[in-house]
Every structure is written in C-alpha cells, then in structure tokens.
Amino acid sequence: MSKEVGITVSKSENFSDWYMQVVFKTELVDRGPIHGLIVLRPDGYSIWESIKESLDKKLKDTGHKNGFLPVLIPQSLLSKEKEHFEGLNPEVFWVTHKGNSEKAMDEKLALRPTSETYVCSLYNKWIRSWRDLPLKINFWNTALRAEIKGTKPFLRTSEFLWQEGHTAHTTKEEAEKEVADILQLYKKTIEEELAVPVITGKKSEKEKFVGAVFTDTLESLMPDGKALQMGTSHFLGQNFSKPFDVKYLDKKDDETFVWQTSWGVSWRLIGGMIMIHGDDKGLVLPPKVAPIQVVIIPIYSKEDKENVLQKACQIKDSLSNNGIRIHLDDREQHKPGYKFNDWEMKGIPIRIEIGPKDIAKNQIVLARRHNQTKISLGIDELTEKTLLELKNIQMEMFDTAKKILDESVVRVSEYQQFKKELENGKMIDCSWCGNQTCEDKIKEETGADLRVIPSGNTKAETCIYCKNSGTTNVLFARGY
C-alpha cells in the first residue's frame, strides 16, 4: 500500500486532518455536490444500521413505537413556540417554490430541523383521555440545519441521520422518569455497542435545548481534549403542550395539559467512536458495529494457491455459519502486505492469516487490530476462539477508553489550574456558583463550555470563577 493510499497524518500531530483522512480514505463517507452535505457509503451506513438495530430493539422493548413524519414543516407551525423558533430559525432551509412556477408559495416551508412542533400538532388530535397516555413515538429520519462552518462528516453536516423520540405523559414524574430511562438506554447503547464511555448528567440553563425545561446529556471526551455531546434527552414540561393545546381528560374528567419529553442521538455517535478508537493506521472498529468482523488473508505461492484458497473458504464458511461477519480477501492484484495495511486502515477487528506452513500445522495466525497482537490458533478450535476474541476485543476497547476518560477528568480548585489543565487536554471538574455570568466569562476567557452537571455529587466548594459559594460540581471542556 503506497503512502498516498494509507493515512499520512499522525493522530497526535494533526488530529483534525487525521480524522478527515480516516473517514474519506476508509470509504465511510464522501462529499456530495453541495457544501456541508455528506454521503454515507456502504461501510459507513452499515455502522449506522448496527447502532439503529440495537437501539431500535431497546426502544421497542420499552414500549416505544416508530412512525413517519414528512420533512416539511410550515413556518406558522414551526414558529408557534417562540423561544424554540428563535433558536432554530438561523439554521433553517426554506422551500419557497414548486415546479416551474416563478411565483412563491403562499407559505414557506421549513426542512425539518427537529419535529417537536409537528408532533405537538398531531398529539393535539391523538390524545383525548388518560387512556391514550403515555404516548411514546420515535422517528428514524434526518434533520437539516443550514449554517455549517467547517463541515466534518458525522460531526457537523447540514443533514444528519438521527432518531427523534417524542413522548407525552399524565404526570411530571412519569415524564422525568422517561427522560432518565432514555438516557440510560443511550448510555448502554453507546458504551456496549461503540465501546465509548460517557459521562451523564444535566446541561446548564445556557446549554439546554431551546424550549426545554431541562436537558440531560451524555458527554464523551475526544483525544484532542474536546468534549463531544453524544446524545440528549429533554424534559419539555408543559412548554409545548400549552401553546399547542395538548390536553387530556384525566380520571376525574378534568382537562389537563400533558407533560412531554423529546430525545435523540445521531450519526455523531460514529464520529465519536472513530475519534476515540482510531490510531495512526486508521480506523479501529468495535466488533459489534464493524461491517466486517474478520478478514481472511490467504498467503500462497503459485503451487499452493488452490490448497490455501480451499482451506480459507472452509474457514470462511464455518465462521460465517456461526454468525460472524467475515470476508475472504482473494484479490489477485494485491500482495498480502498490501492487504494487511488496507484492512488495518479500515479497522477490521480480526485478521486471519493462512498459508501452506499454517495448514501443515493445522493452524492459522490471528491478528488483533486494536492492540496489534498476534497469536497462532488451531483450526479445530477456531470458531469458538474467534467468538471469544470478538467479545474480548469489544471489552478491552471499552476498558482502555474508560481508563483514558477517567484519567482525563481532573479536579481543580483554582482558575489558573483550570486554564492549565484545559491546555493539557483535560476535562475540568470544578465547583460553580450556578450563575450564567461565570459560565459566560469562563467561555469567553478559555473557550470552555459547561458540558455537564453530573448527577449525584454534593461536596461543592467555592465557584472556580467568582469564588462565591459553589452550589454544584460541574465539568467544563472545550466542545465540538
């Protein structure tokens, strides 16, 4: 594999360029004709399908159902909740014309930036009585946000794949429990499928979703020291049910506004996973979401070819029959060394090398992508051992990432230390008085956002900025 084909930038030296090379050269994504809009190639989409399958099952098992909403929302509907609209409006793509007509349509239509308003206009019709609640509907679709400064596939694009869940409940408590349950279900998906550890908690007033009462978040820290929001779960209270008049008759026949939630994760999860696990050679994919889990590279001279390929096919069939996603790379135009590099760049978790000497000993060589180690294995025990390896790799990748995250969160009491550790790429654990003025000042002076107020901590000190009594401990970091 020539230098130009492989990754030519070191992850530690130029993280941003490294990321862009990785996502394009491994053929996860491609550019389309419009700036800011990204295409998912089959390997990239396959990762999204794995995430979707896992999360969709969890949502269905907890009583959520899927539906479909049109992508177009009339301006009058989108603007019905004022604060929400003001937050979204700068990013909206507007449809104004149809077909050949020079004349603008009567009302302009937004491409869905999110669907709270649309959902409320429906829930207004669908909810009549307490018997209709809770109503828990999820939508697998895309959202569109026009203003993109510096496109980054999976992280900043004008259209992104996501799911948006929208629920309505009879009580505040039940809706709050839904917000928390969804957060846990996201955490499980992200940590178990993508092997990416997350920190959960609340967003500050400043950082919460426009229109929400509060926002729960999952944050992870990238190797460049920037935090990435991996998903959010919003408690909307009655902020939308009131303007949209979403009411139900309770058991006493009284009309009451519903309590609502909304929540979403997007293909941003893929971006986080790539940044966390990748290395100078390219992608490192967790087995659970890898489009191919095992690649077999046959190594042969002319006279061994038939024998080696036959054995490789047998192994392929046997592993495939046990549910392993496997590929036999029998390309004739490339040497084994090229293939090793190619599949390492693509992040395939396990490589199996098989040549005449291995066959003579009834064994193969198994190479692990994530830690670059190799072992020899008997062919008779191969299926069982490979299944075990895939499990172990998934766990080891999570454990490694978790250790790094834990070490990257640093408790500080002094603002000087805050700034120093921030420069060291750390996430800052400190106390904060609760005033947005301090949050704004810190952002202004250091570029760091208040990422998350982790749940359950109590021993707050004085505010890192104003030195008044700290009401809570929080995590600051620069963000994506």
Place this chain on the structure above:
Amino acid sequence: MSKEVGITVSKSENFSDWYMQVVFKTELVDRGPIHGLIVLRPDGYSIWESIKESLDKKLKDTGHKNGFLPVLIPQSLLSKEKEHFEGLNPEVFWVTHKGNSEKAMDEKLALRPTSETYVCSLYNKWIRSWRDLPLKINFWNTALRAEIKGTKPFLRTSEFLWQEGHTAHTTKEEAEKEVADILQLYKKTIEEELAVPVITGKKSEKEKFVGAVFTDTLESLMPDGKALQMGTSHFLGQNFSKPFDVKYLDKKDDETFVWQTSWGVSWRLIGGMIMIHGDDKGLVLPPKVAPIQVVIIPIYSKEDKENVLQKACQIKDSLSNNGIRIHLDDREQHKPGYKFNDWEMKGIPIRIEIGPKDIAKNQIVLARRHNQTKISLGIDELTEKTLLELKNIQMEMFDTAKKILDESVVRVSEYQQFKKELENGKMIDCSWCGNQTCEDKIKEETGADLRVIPSGNTKAETCIYCKNSGTTNVLFARGY
C-alpha cells in the same frame, strides 16, 4: 362500536370514500398541516417495517448494500440529463433560502424527486476499474413530488417512503439481468408478504421512466377496475453514464461507459394491499405484515374476571414465546362486542375469544378475519394450530386475490368489446400494433393506459385500434 367509529361506507358502493375511511379510522395514517403530506402512525409504519425487513434481507442476500444520500440536489446536477429533468421538473420542491436571510441562495436546491443524477455524480468518482463492478447500492429514504391532485394516503402524496436501488455493470446483459432479477425479487415480496398477485412485463415507450431505455413493471388490479403500478425496475443503458461520464477501465485497459439500472418500490404497496383485501368492515391484513397477528378478547362477568384474565395471560405468553405478535385487549371501558368490531375494522387476522365456559372445556374460540369463520380449539394444541392458521390465512388471501385477478383479465379482439369490458372493471388483454398513436387514441377515448406488455406471449392478432397487424399482446386498464 357506534356507526361513526366504524366504517360507514360500503366498499362496492363508494370505493374511494371507503378507502379514505379505512386508512384514517384504523389509525394507519393522519393528515399533517400541509396539504398532500401524510403522517404514518405506528400501525401504518409497522406494516412498512415488515415490508422493508423482508425486502432488505433479499437485497442483501443478492449482494446489494445500503447507503445514505442527502435530500438536497442542486439544480445544475438534476438538469444534467435533459429528458429526465423535463419529466421531473414540474413536480420539484425548491429550496431557495437559508435562515433569516432575505437573499436567495446562489443556486436553488431540489428536494430529491429521485436520485439517478446524484448517484451518477458519485459513481463517476467511485468507479475506476472493472474490479469496482458491479456496484449495487440501495437507499431507504423518501422522495418528494410537489404536484398532487387529490391526495390519497399511500397512493398520491407529496412525500413518500420508498427504496431506490442504483446499480452499475460492465455489460448490457448483466444490467438487463439485474433489472429482471429485481423484478422477480419484488414479485416474491409483494405476493408472499402482502398476498397481492401481480402481472409483470414491460412498460410501453410512452409509459417508461423518463431517461430509461426500458422499464419493467409489476401491475395489480384494484377492485374498482383500476390498475396500480406496484413497482418498477429500469434499464438505463448508458443514458446516464454518458452525460455523467461514468467510465471504467476494462480488462484490456480500455475506457468504457458503465451500464446502469435503477428500481424502486414505495409505500404504495400498502395502499394496494388495503384495496385488494379490505371489506365493508375495514382492513383485512395478511398475517406476515399485520402489526398484531392475534388479539385475545376475554369475556367475563364480575366473578369470572380474575380466572379468565389469568388464562388469557397464559395464552398470550405462550403464543408470544412462539414468535406470534399478540395483544390481549383487557380494556375495561369496552364490552366484548365493541372490541370484536374494533379489531375487525383494524384487520387483525385472528381473534381468540375466551370465557368461563371455554375454560371449563379447556378450549377457546378462534375467529378468522379474512373469511369470517370461527372454530373451537383445545388450549393444549393452540400454539401449533395458531401458527398453522396464520400460514393458511396468508395463503388463502393470496389464492382468493389471484383468482379474482385472473378472472378480471379479459381477452378481447374488438374495440367495442374493449370499451364494454373496461366499463365492467376488467383489465383488457388485446393486441397492439406498437404505434403510440393508437395508444394515445385509446387513452383519449377510454381513459385506459397501456399498463404492461407481459413477457413471453407470441400469438398477437390485429391491433385493437387500427386493425393493422398486431406486433404484441398487451394489457390496458385505467390507472391510479
């Protein structure tokens, strides 16, 4: 169930009103705030998920992979193949503005009416050598077409769920085989999952897809005598590869244009299924796509309640553990009679009735939705018998529909007879000279389109219209 809740129009008396009542009252769909754009409620989306799952597996098993394309296509790209653009342009929604800006964007952007042009702009980059071919990518997304006269959910809406497959091949023959293979795979899905029989063959030059060399189609006949196109598979030849310069280096190192196909089915399949199988009571769903396959209605007086509900739960668990999608209707506010009507309207294939007398005899009553028959079954044999019933119902629904379709295609030799049988709601099998003049005249005088040129027939007579030598046998009908 009151008259107003149930279906109040007879299918035979006012087919169109009947259809609208069925799709809205059974809560498959709802209207959104914009005319022509339809929402899928959970039961409606669940049917689409079943179709998608079945078709997606077939596509993956035959080497197709999924990807993601943005919904926005620049005008310059969409208009690159002239004939294609002229056909689509009248129906395009145009994005012209972003955010708060009063200023129009430099170029207007189309909401995807179909993605041939977008795909070609990518295949131009992705295809280099014969080793990259065939390239077979499918996209599960929506398409948008603005001009909708008389919205009908699933049949005519401005946005619709579909899949669009796009393939590129080294030879004409391989591409033509792909077109035929996809048609068979669609036929299998439609007939086996939806129990809807279809007639396959070619579209005429007039009716083919704009930009295609030829279009293969699957047609079905609705109870009102109108034909419904259930899916199409297009041979694009080199009509797109030439303007988009999609070339590959063949084994002799010569540059050659690829041969392309594209194909799609949409949620229109659901509309066809509803029209074919439904009756005056409402939906009749084939078991394979029914969101709920079996509903249990417990029948009890106050003193029996606990005992009956307990037994009903046991049955529910036992059937559910055997993979049957089952629901126990334990609503207290409704009597069994209301529930019977409610689930009949919703088309659930099997109803199980269980009361104290049944329990005493260790049996239940099983009622079939499609033919309104009932049997008693021992509880011990229930799982096995229910699984068998679901299979039989699926088959019987297809057989009944197939018999009706076969009887509805009538061979005629005289134009007077053509018109008479058309009024009788028949699909007309006749000979045609091959000239578009005759096709246009027939359309003008009778409203019938040339729906399909079935493959493999040879014994053509004189043209039904001009009486010149008939070159081929074709099917005419009025269409949706």
